[in-house]
Amino acid sequence: MQSTSIQVSHSLRSDHYVDNKIYSDPAIFKIEQEKIFKKVWKFACCESEVPNKNDYRSLSVAGVPLFVARSPDGKLRAFVNSCSHRGAKIVDVPRGNARELECPFHRWTYNTYGECTTIPREEAFASAGIDKSKCGLPEVRCESLHGLVFVNLDQEAKPLVEWLGGCLEIFDDLFGKAELEVFHFHEQVVKSNWKHWQETNMELYHEYLHVLNRQTSMREPAYFKRKWRGYSGGHATLDPLVVDYSKMKGMKSRGGYELPGLQPNEFRLVDIFPDVMLNCRATVMRIDTQMPISPSETLVQFRGLGVKGEPADVRKARLRDHAEFWGPFGRNLPEDQFAAERQTETMKGEATPISLMAREEDNMTQDDFPIREYYREWSALTGLNPADPRPAATGA
Ligand code: FES
Numbered sequence: 001m002q003s004t005s006i007q008v009s010h011s012l013r014s015d016h017y018v019d020n021k022i023y024s025d026p027a028i029f030k031i032e033q034e035k036i037f038k039k040v041w042k043f044a045c046c047e048s049e050v051p052n053k054n055d056y057r058s059l060s061v062a063g064v065p066l067f068v069a070r071s072p073d074g075k076l077r078a079f080v081n082s083c084s085h086r087g088a089k090i091v092d093v094p095r096g097n098a099r100e101l102e103c104p105f106h107r108w109t110y111n112t113y114g115e116c117t118t119i120p121r122e123e124a125f126a127s128a129g130i131d132k133s134k135c136g137l138p139e140v141r142c143e144s145l146h147g148l149v150f151v152n153l154d155q156e157a158k159p160l161v162e163w164l165g166g167c168l169e170i171f172d173d174l175f176g177k178a179e180l181e182v183f184h185f186h187e188q189v190v191k192s193n194w195k196h197w198q199e200t201n202m203e204l205y206h207e208y209l210h211v212l213n214r215q216t217s218m219r220e221p222a223y224f225k226r227k228w229r230g231y232s233g234g235h236a237t238l239d240p241l242v243v244d245y246s247k248m249k250g251m252k253s254r255g256g257y258e259l260p261g262l263q264p265n266e267f268r269l270v271d272i273f274p275d276v277m278l279n280c281r282a283t284v285m286r287i288d289t290q291m292p293i294s295p296s297e298t299l300v301q302f303r304g305l306g307v308k309g310e311p312a313d314v315r316k317a318r319l320r321d322h323a324e325f326w327g328p329f330g331r332n333l334p335e336d337q338f339a340a341e342r343q344t345e346t347m348k349g350e351a352t353p354i355s356l357m358a359r360e361e362d363n364m365t366q367d368d369f370p371i372r373e374y375y376r377e378w379s380a381l382t383g384l385n386p387a388d389p390r391p392a393a394t395g396a
């Protein structure tokens with residue numbers, strides 16, 4: 001690796017930095033798609049987005065278009081969203097409901113069991129031994145926990161619950177007491193490497209970026225003392241914190257309609273490898289997930305969740321709380337985008353060779369422990385050393 005003054009002068013430990021090529025090298029991006037996104041459980045949607053028979057929700061994993069559907073027997077299943085005839089994409093909208101999904105090209109149809117149900121003028125395929133009973137869509141694994149639906153392209157992967165390794169326990173109080181539903185969804189193509197986005201959810205030293213965080217959570221005496229906990233699989237959780245949001249001018253305390261199982265104004269966080277974050281700020285749960293497009297472009301999806309069936313006035317208050325922090329024009333989320341894009345921009349030109357993850361604070365809030373754990377898993381799956389990935393990536 002190209003040496004830098006900071007590296008030379010400090011003789012850095014190899015797990016205290018990453019080579020910035022991991023954010024810009026197309027060969028590494030391809031390895032990530034094949035060895036991470038085609039192997040791990042990928043958050044797809046919430047069950048509340050597909051509540052009825054024949055509801056479906058589309059997504060893409062490692063470039064493979066998929067859709068999750070609730071079959072008439074009530075079970076959730078996931079299929080490759082590509083026609084068995086000549087490969088055209090079948091579902092081309094984010095979500096919908098249909099007993100029959102029709103490919104627009106030659107009008108083959110499929111039901112939500114993935115079975116092919118119609119082939120126009122099918123008889124001409126007979127001499128080739130083709131009939132619709134053999135033309136169903138490939139099914140991929142689909143499992144859910146606490147209403148969170150995950151898919152996996154790897155038929156050999158361990159079960160979802162085992163892979164999560166207990167990292168969702170931090171939300172057991174909440175999930176045990178209420179059924180949540182998505183009330184707000186937006187997505188955005190962020191001009192950043194996908195890991196830069198995920199790091200904004202793990203590396204909390206960056207909270208100096210946010211005016212809002214500086215004036216609220218960072219003023220709490222317990223803020224710096226919370227501990228990170230790591231889980232097998234690269235996941236991490238952070239101890240809860242009660243935050244006085246009224247310290248920020250124009251903001252109100254978040255009490256009275258906090259999510260069940262949480263205290264008023266309580267913050268909880270879990271990061272799920274490789275691309276998911278669940279974050280509660282008392283009244284709202286935010287879920288992030290990502291669909292990397294290229295080394296420097298990522299589709300990020302943001303969901304806001306509240307309690308299913310709650311009164312309209314409470315829902316309105318939750319919506320306001322969500323938008324205040326995490327909406328497209330919120331006080332927090334756009335600042336993360338600003339920072340992540342500035343990182344990726346410099347790294348495209350290889351302006352800076354390394355990024356530090358060298359903070360050691362007994363695993364407390366601004367310790368880089370969660371990103372070191374994250375890159376340990378990244379390395380195990382890709383076979384690359386994040387501090388020196390180029391030789392393995394290029395085969396040099
Ligand atoms: S490609 Fe779908 S019907 Fe022909």
Ligand SMILES: [Fe+2]
Pocket residue numbers: 200206207210332335336
């Ligand atoms: Fe942030």
